[in-house]
Amino acid sequence: MRIAVAGLQHETNTFVGGVTDASAFLKPGGWPELVRGEALRDSLAGTAVPMAGALAVLSNHGADIVPLLWAMALPSGPVDHAVFEAFRDEIVQGLKAAEPLDGVLLELHGAMVTTAEPDAEGNLLQTVRRALGSEVPVVATLDPHGNVTARMVACADWIEPYRTYPHVDMSETGARAACRLLDFAGGMHEPPARVYRPVPFLLPVVAQATDGPAMAALYAAAREHESTADVLGVQLTFGFPYADIADAGPAIVVYAESDRRAEEVAEMHLALWLDAEASLHMPLVGPNEAVAMAMDGAGSDGPVVLADVQDNPGAGGSQDTTGLLRALVEAGARGAVLAHICDPPAAAAAHAVGCGATLDLTVGGLTSPEHGAPVEGPFEVAALGSGRFTGEGPMYRGNAIDLGPVTVLRKNGVDVVVAGKRMQASEPGLLRHLGLNPEQLPILAVKSSVHFRGAYQAMARNIILVNAPGAVTMSLDKLDFRHAVRPVARAVPNDNRRPTGDFT
Ligand SMILES: [Zn+2]
Known part of the structure; x- marks a missing residue:
């Protein structure tokens, strides 16, 4: 059976500024890089993305796989429509060139909005359907954050969303989708x-x-x-x-x-x-009250996790708001770690002066000071890292992650991890990369709404959802x-x- 596969994922937050351009799809923080053709197999094998599970099933069934393209960008503003069209047309041209096909598997998100198209996945599926006709089965995995439309459902023979949030079943979802596609392609079942x-x-x-x-x-x-x-x-x-x-x-x-x-x-x-x-x-709990609760409740059997739910980079947040950091610093929450703030200049400055030095700079508050002013220094440089490590958490396992230079800056007993790129706070590998052990922290603050649970819920002594200001308002x-x-x-x-x- 000849099966073509492609992936294109973006979750678009239309309330944050900026247009998402082609460069955002090249090396998204935490995720595999854009990849084309046969290289797709090696790049994604063993990772947690849906395509990894789909490829494993298709390979096991001896399918003749035609890998076209896999690209993802971190959640951000609307995608430049020309960029979307270029990806879409590349996929469709690849499908036409690969004919005759017995089936198509697409890894999509479902909430991509372009500068000209509110339903990008519907547009893509419709274009694929028109190009291939009604006979070739098309199955699409979706993120359950997708805003599913009647057009998507009409143009795909089957949609298969993840069943978990935090998304700890992405590759399993790809595997389910591939099994369904093989059923359709093999004539075991007509599209229902x-x-x-x-x-x-x-x-x-x-x-x-x-x-x-x-x-x-x-x-x-x-x-x-x-x-x-x-x-x-x-x-x-x-x-x-x-x-x-x-x-x-x-x-x-x-x-x-x-x-x-x-x-x-x-x-x-x-x-x-x-x-x-x-x-x-x-x-939700206000930042000061949440920090007080965490300091009262901290113990030696796992961290109290404070989730800065409204600055979630996985929903388009800037990951540099300061409300929770300020509350931790002002309260002197000794031993608390906040992971992480995206502040490339601060990370670069820390690397320039070295570990143990004192830096008189501000942290955070770069892109949306209305959600909290930068936190003033001085900070001590407590640790440095290259920002390159292999993902170990449930969403990022096996990914070659590169966040640019990373550092731990310390003020008033509080450690803040600072990196050059945004990334969902569901990856203990970042902390370990900097010599921190999340299990042993009294308080772990994370910039995440829900995905942090995948990495930290099992070890958490308690979880408190904090409503510090941020673009991803609840x-x-x-x-x-x-x-x-x-x-x-x-x-x-x-x-x-x-x-x-x-x-x-
Ligand atoms: Zn999602």
């Missing part, structure tokens, strides 16, 4: 009936964690339905509310033996989501939506909730 149901509310990302009891119940219900003979798949996505497009929000896609059955099951799951709406929120009603049509989910306002700091 499908129904797409948008869920009529927007959900802030902290409320999307799949370990949360309400979200876990929705996923369990989906798996339960899939065990019935006439339901092939119940796919859930929680959407990305920071992409201000008409289709932003969660969605349910049901694949079944008949339209009627797919409709029936989709309605059941929609009802479950509506029932769960008010339960899908997590309490108060969605503060965003100036122009295109999104769904209302923000019903919820008790965070400030009126008793902050427990407990996750469950």
Whole structure:
């Protein structure tokens, strides 16, 4: 069987400034570099990305694999439409050149917005479908932060989103997608009936964690339905509310033996989501209160984890806001480590003066001072690193990571990791690279909404979600939506909730 594969991922935050250009796809912080053709196999094998799992399954089945392209950029502003078109057309031309094909597997995100196209994945899938005709099965993996559209569902024979947030099942998702594609390509199963149901509310990302009891119940219900003979798949996505497009929000896609059955099951799951709406929120705590709670609760059996959930680089945050760092420094939270702030000049300055030196500079607050002024020095240079290490966490394992020069700067007993690039705070390898052992820290502050749980939840003594200012606001009603049509989910306002700091 001849199967072509390609990957193109971007999660677009339309509320942050700037246009994402081609260079953003070359070496995204933490992820594999852009790769084309046969080199794709070696580059991605053994990593956690969906394509790794898909390639393993396809190889095991002896498929004749035609690797075209794999590219990802970190979440940021809208993608330059010409850049998107160039990637799209390269993929489509590669598919045409590879014909005859028995199937196509695409690794996509689902929340890419370009400067001219709110539904980039729908556009890509439609272009692929038009180029190949209706007979060649097309299966796409998606990130559950994708804002799934009716066009995506119509143009792909099957979508397969990850089932976890933190995304610890990306390669497994690729493997599932590849198995499904092989079934279609081998004629084992005709592409099934499908129904797409948008869920009529927007959900802030902290409320999307799949370990949360309400979200876990929705996923369990989906798996339960899939065990019935006439339901092939119940796919859930929680959407990305920071992409201000008409289709932003969660969605349910049901694949079944008949339209009627797919409709029936989709309605059941929609009802479950509506029932769960008010339960899908997590309490946040102000920075000063959170730091006080962490200092009170710190012990020797794992860190209290403070999650700076509104400066999440994995959702387009600048990763240089200072609200939580300032609270830690002002409180003198001795032994606390914050990982990490993206501040290339500070990292370079630390390398210039060397370990043990004192630096009189400011840290953070570079790109959005409205979310907190830079923290004034002096800082002691406590550690230096090249920023090059191999990923060991659940999302980045096996990746050759290069964050540029990294350092640990110390002030008032607080250590802040500073790097030259943004990267989701779900990688213990960065801390170990700098001689820090996360298990032994009293307090670990991370710039992440949910993904940090993949690396740190098991070792955490406690987790506190902190609402320091940042672009990735959890108060969605503060965003100036122009295109999104769904209302923000019903919820008790965070400030009126008793902050427990407990996750469950
Ligand atoms: Zn995601």
